[in-house]
Amino acid sequence: MGKILVVVEQREGRLRGTAAEVVSAASELAVARKATVEVLLPTGPGGVSDAEALGAHGAEVIEVVSDPALATYHPDGFARLVERRVRSGGYDVVLMAATAQGKDLGPRVAALLDVPLAQDVTAIESVDGEVEFLRPVYAGKAIARVAIDADPKVATLRPNVFQPASRPAAGGVVEGALDDDSDGWPTRVVGFEESGGDIPDVAEAGVVVSGGRGLKGPEHWEILEELRSALGEEAGLGASRAVVDAGWRPHSEQVGQTGKTVSPRLYFAIGISGAIQHLAGMRTAGTIVAVNKDPDAPIFKVADYGIVGDLFEVVPRLTEEIRALRERSA
Amino acid sequence: MDDGADWYIEVAYLEWERRCYVEIVVCVKRVPDTETRVRIDRDGKTLDASGVKYVMSPYDEFAVEAALRKRDEAGEGEVTVVTVGGADSAETLRTALAMGADRAILLEGEVTQDGLATARALADEIGKLAPDLVLLGVMAADHDQQQVGPMLAVVLDHPCVTGVSSFDLVDGRAVCRRGVEGGTETLELPLPSVITITKGEYEPRYASLKGIMAAKRKPLETKAAALPDPRLRVMTLELPPERTGGRIVGEGPGAAADLVRLLREEANVI
Numbered sequence: 001m002g003k004i005l006v007v008v009e010q011r012e013g014r015l016r017g018t019a020a021e022v023v024s025a026a027s028e029l030a031v032a033r034k035a036t037v038e039v040l041l042p043t044g045p046g047g048v049s050d051a052e053a054l055g056a057h058g059a060e061v062i063e064v065v066s067d068p069a070l071a072t073y074h075p076d077g078f079a080r081l082v083e084r085r086v087r088s089g090g091y092d093v094v095l096m097a098a099t100a101q102g103k104d105l106g107p108r109v110a111a112l113l114d115v116p117l118a119q120d121v122t123a124i125e126s127v128d129g130e131v132e133f134l135r136p137v138y139a140g141k142a143i144a145r146v147a148i149d150a151d152p153k154v155a156t157l158r159p160n161v162f163q164p165a166s167r168p169a170a171g172g173v174v175e176g177a178l179d180d181d182s183d184g185w186p187t188r189v190v191g192f193e194e195s196g197g198d199i200p201d202v203a204e205a206g207v208v209v210s211g212g213r214g215l216k217g218p219e220h221w222e223i224l225e226e227l228r229s230a231l232g233e234e235a236g237l238g239a240s241r242a243v244v245d246a247g248w249r250p251h252s253e254q255v256g257q258t259g260k261t262v263s264p265r266l267y268f269a270i271g272i273s274g275a276i277q278h279l280a281g282m283r284t285a286g287t288i289v290a291v292n293k294d295p296d297a298p299i300f301k302v303a304d305y306g307i308v309g310d311l312f313e314v315v316p317r318l319t320e321e322i323r324a325l326r327e328r329s330a
Numbered sequence: 331m332d333d334g335a336d337w338y339i340e341v342a343y344l345e346w347e348r349r350c351y352v353e354i355v356v357c358v359k360r361v362p363d364t365e366t367r368v369r370i371d372r373d374g375k376t377l378d379a380s381g382v383k384y385v386m387s388p389y390d391e392f393a394v395e396a397a398l399r400k401r402d403e404a405g406e407g408e409v410t411v412v413t414v415g416g417a418d419s420a421e422t423l424r425t426a427l428a429m430g431a432d433r434a435i436l437l438e439g440e441v442t443q444d445g446l447a448t449a450r451a452l453a454d455e456i457g458k459l460a461p462d463l464v465l466l467g468v469m470a471a472d473h474d475q476q477q478v479g480p481m482l483a484v485v486l487d488h489p490c491v492t493g494v495s496s497f498d499l500v501d502g503r504a505v506c507r508r509g510v511e512g513g514t515e516t517l518e519l520p521l522p523s524v525i526t527i528t529k530g531e532y533e534p535r536y537a538s539l540k541g542i543m544a545a546k547r548k549p550l551e552t553k554a555a556a557l558p559d560p561r562l563r564v565m566t567l568e569l570p571p572e573r574t575g576g577r578i579v580g581e582g583p584g585a586a587a588d589l590v591r592l593l594r595e596e597a598n599v600i
């Protein structure tokens with residue numbers, strides 16, 4: 001009987017969407033390996049109100065470690081906590097989401113355990129008792145199949161790719177203690193400046209609305225923001241490099257080879273031509289929609305659905321139609 | 331009394347010395363240019379390198395630029411660039427020297443997708459150099475691993491912050507800013523430390539002709555990398571499934587309603 005540890009994230013006292021995705025991927029692997037899935041959930045003093053929901057996706061045990069020092073991600077503290085759990089728990093697989101947190105935490109945990117890491121994985125396969133991971137390389141222009149010749153196998157899983165599955169297990173919530181002195185963590189978070197509002201990171205958003213030079217200026221992002229908010233909470237904003245270089249949008253929103261590689265369920269490319277470096281970053285999206293006035297724009301070669309037209313006319317109508325649909329189905 | 335004064339002068343001197351001399355190591359990697367159309371080699375595991383143009387990984391250029399600026403702000407110091415790779419990687423080191431780095435070390439060894447093996451080879455050399463600061467790119471533009479920096483930090487037992495867009499060195503500490511969900515976070519860590527750099531304040535300079543000439547005379551040392559056997563094995567490398575270009579739903583705003591219907595009924599995504 002093997003054991004799989006899943007490290008999940010919370011935000012403001014509730015599970016993040018990636019928690020169900022990674023636990024589901026873990027429980028699917030657990031079936032093949034005859035293993036059990038345990039969850040580690042570091043959080044602030046308030047706990048996590050919906051922690052037990054992970055039982056429905058296959059978590060046997062959900063350990064909630066509440067401590068003021070764990071309220072937000074701390075690289076030193078989280079890495080040490082996960083390392084201790086893995087060492088004492090005897091896990092043979094450790095999984096987390098390839099979110100901003102996971103991509104920082106994964107390498108630290110793997111190095112502390114002296115094992116390699118499969119980062120930003122888009123599929124896990126169990127072949128003759130061995131685990132193999134698929135991960136995009138060259139910004140998604142190729143897919144590598146890799147195996148890890150060490151235990152435990154540590155991997156981070158790309159958000160929005162693994163579907164939450166129903167696989168009921170005990171899901172018992174237990175309280176754990178931090179047992180560490182946060183004064184000994186060398187890195188200190190000394191400030192936070194809010195900007196851009198409370199919308200998900202482009203690499204983690206389930207739906208992405210991206211804008212390019214076709215928008216003609218930063219003042220026109222209002223149109224995209226309207227579309228984004230019509231699409232709901234899980235929608236984020238992206239940008240082409242042209243508009244980031246022009247200073248219209250922050251680099252944190254850039255999609256592509258020198259930005260973020262994203263795999264949302266739904267991707268809107270608005271006024272983006274579809275250069276190879278941009279396509280590299282979004283070609284693994286579920287459904288791609290393009291709006292462009294040039295019928296020969298390369299973006300239409302990868303888009304599932306396209307509208308040829310002036311984005312300043314098309315996008316507001318699209319927003320209206322989506323709002324109307326949401327109202328009808330609400 | 332005299333003792334106290336001496337002591338004071340010594341501390342002041344050390345402070346001064348620290349402010350004025352900074353040693354920075356930058357890890358750089360040679361990767362295929364981002365324009366590259368990927369073809370798979372006959373071995374089915376690696377990139378077919380024929381006709382591929384190689385460049386310094388874009389984020390590493392930001393890291394080199396950051397190091398040069400910090401050295402120049404401090405007034406005195408040394409920037410050493412290090413890479414693990416084949417003999418061809420000397421070219422990437424020369425580029426960094428032409429930008430203004432002081433010296434270069436080529437750790438000759440195989441480029442592996444096992445980030446921990448790479449981190450160990452780098453740590454073996456950097457540990458001996460004992461710099462104040464180690465800078466890396468947040469991610470190399472080949473295997474998109476995003477891991478060598480924090481792994482190197484663990485091996486060296488240094489604190490580490492990833493994805494930093496700008497930082498200051500103050501009194502033996504690094505004050506780093508990075509974009510996170512909903513805003514900008516500021517973190518502080520004691521030196522020596524490891525920082526991975528993303529695009530932000532450090533727009534890389536172009537090497538001047540003078541810089542390129544000077545680079546030819548700068549020291550470039552080659553030694554064998556202390557590279558452990560990789561334990562992350564690449565079994566196959568494949569092209570992703572082609573996206574079959576979809577359809578044009580229509581022209582102009584009139585097509586919006588049809589698109590929304592398709593997204594709901596056919597694609598099931600809204």
Ligand SMILES: Cc1cc2nc3c(=O)[nH]c(=O)nc-3n(C[C@H](O)[C@H](O)[C@H](O)COP(=O)(O)OP(=O)(O)OC[C@H]3O[C@@H](n4cnc5c(N)ncnc54)[C@H](O)[C@@H]3O)c2cc1C
Binds near residue numbers: 215240243260291311
């Ligand atoms: C080393 C390197 C790395 C790079 N990395 C990235 C990266 O990470 N991400 C990235 O995106 N790019 C990257 N690029 C840049 C890339 O090559 C392109 O230059 C860039 O993606 C173009 O951005 P764009 O599509 O917004 O602009 P453009 O190519 O100018 O396209 C604008 C589009 O808007 C359309 N348009 C104009 N007006 C309207 C209108 N009123 N209505 C509808 N459509 C309209 C036009 O038809 C056109 O197709 C990189 C380049 C290099 C060399």
Ligand SMILES: Nc1ncnc2c1ncn2[C@@H]1O[C@H](COP(=O)(O)O)[C@@H](O)[C@H]1O
Binds near residue numbers: 413466470
């Ligand atoms: N072979 C290498 N030699 C030197 N530095 C490297 C090497 N591989 C990775 N790095 C550094 O680590 C960073 C992150 O790489 P990666 O973890 O592979 O995405 C790169 O931007 C480089 O700064």
